[in-house]
Amino acid sequence: MENRAILAGMNKTGEVTNITIEESMQELEELAKAAGVEVVATTTQNREAVRAATYLGKGKIEEIKSICESMEINLVIFNDELSGSQIRNLEEILEVDVIDRTSVILDIFARRAKTNEAKLQVELAQLKYLLPRLVGMGKKLSRLGAGIGTRGPGETKLESDRRHILKKIDLIKERLKDIKRVRSVQRTKREKSEIPIVALVGYTNSGKSTLMNTLLKKNEDCDLEKQVFAKDMPFATLEVSLRRVDLEENFSFILIDTVGFISKLPHYLVEAFKSTLEEVKYADLLVHVIDASNENYVMQKETTNKVLAELGAEDKRKIHVFNKIDKIEDVCEIPRDEQSINISAQVGTNIDALIDKIRKEIEGNVVETNLLIPHNEGGIISKLHEEAFVKETTYSEEGVLLKVKLKYLEYVKHKKYET
Ligand SMILES: Nc1nc2c(ncn2[C@@H]2O[C@H](COP(=O)(O)OP(=O)(O)OP(=O)(O)O)[C@@H](O)[C@H]2O)c(=O)[nH]1
Ligand SMILES: [Mg+2]
Missing domain, CATH: 1.10.720 (Transcription Termination Factor Rho, Rna-binding Domain; Chain A, Domain 1)
Structure with a gap:
């Protein structure tokens, strides 16, 4: 039988959150749909705290039960994580299946x-x-x-x-x-390939994969086979994809598309996907894609930053890309700073300006490091004196140890000498 569900949420009064209960329930509805469930009703209750036994209050549960009976509903989805005993108690009272937001997200991930x-x-x-x-x-x-x-x-x-x-x-x-x-073997190979790595990160459905495809179309030899899957649904992307982008004037980088984030992302998933998302940690630059046409974009941006912090990537260099501006009437409303840019990945608006920004970020990034140059490669030392700022030179048996400050692209070229 097709699942017909009622969504049930609790509005924790007295708690400051960056998302309203209506918005959160709307998001749960999107998730339920993506899991193949038909949503026929939604209900919420204001409470100061969770009721230990049944999560929501007695009266509310009775109300849900009668809605289930009158609307032939066979599934109740709660907007927060439930404990095992809450699930058991609720199923006993309601006499229909009970699941929580986390299991819906897990179900979508399992399908995709x-x-x-x-x-x-x-x-x-x-x-x-x-x-x-x-x-x-x-x-x-x-x-x-x-x-x-x-x-x-x-x-x-x-x-x-x-x-x-x-x-x-x-x-x-x-x-x-x-x-x-x-x-990690593949990563080492990439590091040796001397190309900077740029990772697309952001809330689910913000347009990361679409932007990747748009950037790939700018490739010198555009190969449509390399396009990635993009669709209007939560968690369209579950696997990390890597593509090489070769642009004009010898500007190349590796572009990484990643799994999107969502509010109340179950920590089991963050944990489980940590190894995949590790790619983000090794990136030289993060391009944080924000769906500026979404009413909740501020919350979505903050949620993404929170997950990035969990992954240990909060200090990475970052560009904020406000996407989908083709859908907005008053673009001026978006707060802007030097690290931000408005684009439309789908229409192609401002893509060249974004590429310019990526290039500037990468090229302008200065790195301080120690390089050990073997004696038989003396030519490199004089080149470094021309192109970088050599702070200190020490001679040793293995070679010449240089403490240098250099532009990121130069650094990438000399990474193999780093000690
Ligand atoms: N109008 C408009 N729609 C866009 C734009 N960019 C992306 N979209 C649409 O937004 C939806 C989601 O795009 P994706 O590229 O799959 O989003 P994503 O960030 O990769 O999402 P996940 O992989 O689920 O995390 C798709 O239906 C896109 O067509 C844009 O600039 N304008
Ligand atoms: Mg995607």
Whole structure:
């Protein structure tokens, strides 16, 4: 049977948030749709705190129950993460399936994951979500296809399920480590290729993949096969894609498209995708894509910054790209500074100006480092004296040690001598 759902949310009164309850419920509706659910009703309750047993108050739950009955609803989706016992209590009262925002997001990720790595990452996140909820979720375990029994778990059964899941988590972690090893070899190769790395980051649906495709069209030999998937739905991109961009005047960089972020992004997912998102940490420049036509773009921008901080990438050089300006009437309303630019990735507005900005950021970036130049490569030393600021020179048996300050592009060329 098709899932017909009611969405239920709590508006925590007295708490300052950067997103209203209506906006948050709207986002939940988008997520539910992306998971293939038909949303037929939405309800919220103002509360100071969560009710431990049933999350929302008694009266509200009764109301939800009667809506379910009168509208033939078979699923209630709560806007916040529920505990195992809350799920069990709510299913007992409501007599329909109960899930939370996190499981919807996990479900979308599970549907979209294509590569082996993405599939493993999602499974890892699912198991971590499941582990503390085993008590409440006995009935549902079979659906997750994790090879766990379908009986409602008694105490012993619970214990063996838990052990089984823990074992599986370890196994997946091992396999992910292997994949990561391969990637780090690829990364080393890239570093040696002496090309700067630019990563597209931002809220889901902001237009990262569209911008990547637009930039790829500027490539000297434009190959449409290299285009990435872009679509109007949350989490269209689940795998990191890397493409080389070669522009006029010998300006090249590696462009990386990444998974989008969302408010209340389950931390299991951030954890699970950390290794993929590590690419962001190694980038020389972040291009933060913001959907300026979205009413909530300020919240979306802040959420992205929060996740970037979690990934340890908050101090990276960054350009703020306000995208989709073709959809806005009054562009002046967008706050602007030197690090910002308005574009339309889809229409192609201001793309050359963006490229210019990327180039300036990369070229203008000055790096201070130590280089050890072998004795037989003396030519490089005199070149460095011309092109960089040599602060100190020390002679040693292995070569000449230079403390230098140099432009980023020069630095990339000499990275192999870095000590
Ligand atoms: N009007 C307009 N739509 C745009 C623009 N850029 C992207 N879009 C649309 O926005 C939707 C999302 O674009 P994507 O490029 O898939 O967004 P994304 O940031 O990669 O999203 P995720 O991969 O889900 O994180 C698509 O329907 C695009 O066509 C733009 O400049 N103007
Ligand atoms: Mg994308």
